[in-house]
Amino acid sequence: MPELDPADQQFARDLDRAHVFHSWSAQGALDPLVFAGGSGARLWDFEGNSFLDMSSQLVNVNIGYQHPKVVEAIKAQADVLTTIDPKHANLARGRAAQLIVEKANLAGAGFEKVFFTNGGADANENAIRLARLYTGRDTVLSAYRSYHGNTGAAIVATGDWRRVPNQYARGHVHFFGPYLYRSEFWATTPEEESERALHHLERVVQAEGPDTIAAILIETVPGTAGILVPPPGYLEGVRELATRYGIVLIADEVMAGFGRTGEWFAHQGFGITPDLITFAKGVNSGYVPMGGVIIPPAIAHHFDERVFPGGLTYSGHPLAAASVVATIEAMTDEGIVENAKRIGQEAIGPAIEKLAADHPDVVGEVRGLGCFWAIELVTDAASRTPLPDAVMGQIKSALLARGVLPFVQNNRIHVVPPLIVTEDDITEAFHAYNAVLSEVAALV
Template identity: 65%
Template sequence: MSDPTLQGAALDARVVAADHDRVLHSWSAQAHLPDFVVAGGLGSTVWNHEGRRWLDFSSQLVNTNIGHQHPAVVEAIREQASVLTTIAPSTANRTRAEAAERILARAPEGMRKVFFTNGGADAIENSIRMARLHTGRDKVVSTYRSYHGNTGAAVVATGDWRRIPNEFARGHVHVFGPYLYRSEFWATTVEEERDRALHHLERVIQAEGPTSVAAILLETIPGTAGVLVPPPGYLAGVREIADRYGIVLILDEVMAGFGRTGSWLALDQHDVRPDLVAFAKGVNSGYVPAGGVMVSAEIAATFDERVFPGGLTYSGHPLAMAAIVATLDAMEREGIVENAARVGRDVLGPGLAALAATNPLVGEVRGTGVFWAVELVSDRDTREPVSAATMADVKSRLLAAGYLPFVAENRVHVVPPCVITPDEARQGLDLLAGVLSDVAAAGTARVAAPAER
C-alpha cells in the first residue's frame, strides 16, 4: 500500500487485497467480498485508480444527494477545519446553531428544535427514547418492510431479516404496511390497500393495548424495503390513529429526506404532521457523518425542566454542521431539489415505465424524484421474484457496463444523486435497459435449451 510506484490496475489490486485482509465489512460474509474500488468521484460519476468510470446510480447508500465532491461543501468543511475542528456538544457553537436553523426552515409545521446525532441509526434510537419518555409508555409499532438502522432499538424496529439475529431490545411490535403489488390484504385497488392497512394497524394497536404504545415509527417512503410510496391518505390515516390513542408519530426520513423524492422532505408530498422526524444521509450527503431528530414543540417542552437522558460526544460536530449548512444552501441556490423532481418526472418515470412495458423481467416500477425501484420477477403472472443468482448476474453486468447499482433482494433501485443531469439519467436508463434485456434473453435461452435438444 505504501509503494508510491504502484498505479492503475496494480494499485486497485493492492487496495482490494489490503482491504479484504484488514477490514471487517458490514452485512457480508468476509470470504466473499466484492473487488470494487472507488478512488474518486465528481457529481454523478465515480472512478477507480485504473481510470474506469461508473455512473453512480446508487448514490453510495442513497446518501450522496448533492453528488460527489460538491465544491461548496468541500470548501465549507475546509474553512471550518481551519477555525474549529471539534467541540463538546454542551458548548454553544455558531455553526451548529446555523445548521439547526437551516433544518428547521425545511421542517414540517410545529417542529421546534433539533437533536443532532452521528447518523440515522442514532436518530432513530433517540426518537424512540423521546417518545417513550414523553408518553411514559414502552411499545413501538413499526412495519415488517422497513429498515431503521443497525443499533440496539433501531435494528429491532427494522422489519427485514437483519432484525432477527439482533433482537435484544424490548417493546417492539411489527405490522404490514401498504404494498399493493404484493398485498397482504387481498386488495385489488389502491384504496382497498390503504384502508385495509390502516385497519390492520389499528387492530394491532388495540390488541397490544393502546396505553402501552409509545410510538408508531414509519419510513415516510420505505427505501431499502422497495421504495414503497404510500397510497394517498395513508399517512394522514396513521396520524388520525396516533391522535386517537395518544401515540407519538415518528417519521424516518433518513433515506427519503432532503431532495431524494423531489421535495425537501418526502412528507411534503403527503398530508401528515409527525411529532418527530429522524434524518441523516442527504442532509449533508454524508460528507461528514451526521444525523438528527426534528422535535415538535410539545415533545421539546417535555425536557425543559426534565433532563433528556441522551447524548453523543460528536453531537453537532462542527465539520458535520458546516457540511449541512453548505449542502442545504447549495441545494436551494442551485435548484437541486427541483432538478430531482424534474428528472424524475420527465426522464426516470417515463423511462422506467417504458422498461416495464417491454421487458418481461420487470414486474413493477415505482417511485418519485430520484427514488425508484425496479422489481424483477421470473413470471409476471405469479409475480415470483427472480433468483439471487439472477440478481448477481444483473449486478455484475451493470458494473461491467459502467453503471454502479443499488441492488436489494429482487430489485434494482434507481437512486442517482439529485444533481444528475437529464442526459446522465437517460444514459443510465439505457445501460439498465440493455442489461435487463440481455438477462431476459439469456434466461429465455436457458429455458428453451432443453426443448431444443
C-alpha cells in the same frame, strides 16, 4: 479525473481484504469494488474506469460527489475549530439546526429544535427514547418491511431479516404496511390497500393496548424494503390513528428526506405532519457523519426541567455541521430539490415506464417519485416469483461492465441517482438497464 496509479487498485483491495471487517457480509468471499475518486454523479477507479452512479452509494450522496461549496465549508471549519464538546454552543451547529428546522417547517409545521446524532440509526434510537419518555409508554410499532438502523432499538424496530439475530431491545411490535403488488390484504386497488392496511394497523394498536404504545415509527416512503410509495390516504390515516390514540408518530426520513422524493422531506408531499422527524444521509450527502431528530415544542419543552438521558460525543460535530449548512444552502441556491422532482417526472418516470413496457416478462412493477424508484424483477408476470439472487448478481455485474454503478436489493434495481443528475445521465443509465434486461429475458 486526476492522474492515477493503476497499481493502487490491487493495493487498495489487498489492504481491505487483509484488515477491514465488512458490514452485513460473510467475510471470506468478498471482492469489494475499489474507487479512487468522484465528481458530480460519477466515480472512477485507479485504472481509469468511470461509472455513472445510480445508487448514490447507500442512497445518501444527494448533492453528488465533491460539491465544491461543501468541500470548501469543511476546509474552512477545519481551519477555525475541528471539534467541540456538545454541551458548548457552536455557531456551525446552531446554524445547521436553524436551517434544518426551516426546511422542516416549509409546510408550517412548527418544529423547533434538533437533537444531533452521528447517523440515522442513532437518530431513530433517540426518537424512540424521546417518545417513550414523553408518553410514559413503552411499546413501539413499526412495519415488517422496513429498515431503521443497526443499533439496539433501531435494529429491533427494523422489520427485515436483520433484526432476527439482534433482538436485544424490549417493547417492539411489527405490522404490515401497504404494498399493493404483493398485498397482504387481498386488495386489488390502491384505495382498498390503504383502507385495509389502516384497519390492520388499528387492530394491532387495539390488540396491544393503546395506553401502552409510545410511538408508531414508519419510513415515510420505505426505501431498502422496496421504495414502497404509500397509496392515497394511508399516511393521513396513520396520522389520524396516532393522534386519536395519543401515540407519537415518528417519520423516519433518513433515506427519503432532503430532496430524495422531490420534496425537502417526503411527508411534505403527502400533506401530513409527524410528531418527530429523523434524518441523516442527504442532510450533507454523507460527507461527514451526521444525523438527528427534529423536535416540536411540546416534546422539546417536556425536557425543560427534566433531564434528557441521551447524548453522543460527536453530537453536532463542527465539521459535520459546517457541511450541513453548505449543503442546504447549495441545494437551495441551485434548485437541487426541484431538479429531483423534475427529473423524476420528466426523465426517470417515462423511462422506467417504457422499460416496463419493453420487458413485460421480467419487470413485474415499477414505482417511485423524485429520484427514488424501484424496478421489481420477476421470473414471469403471472406468478410474480422474484428473480433469483444468482440472476440479480449477473445483472449487477453486467451493469458495472457497462459503466453503471447500480443499487441492487433482493429482486429489485433501485434507481436512486444523486439529485444533480441530468436527462442525459438518465438516458445513459436506462440504455444500460434495457440492454441488461434484454439479456436476462433470454435466461429466465
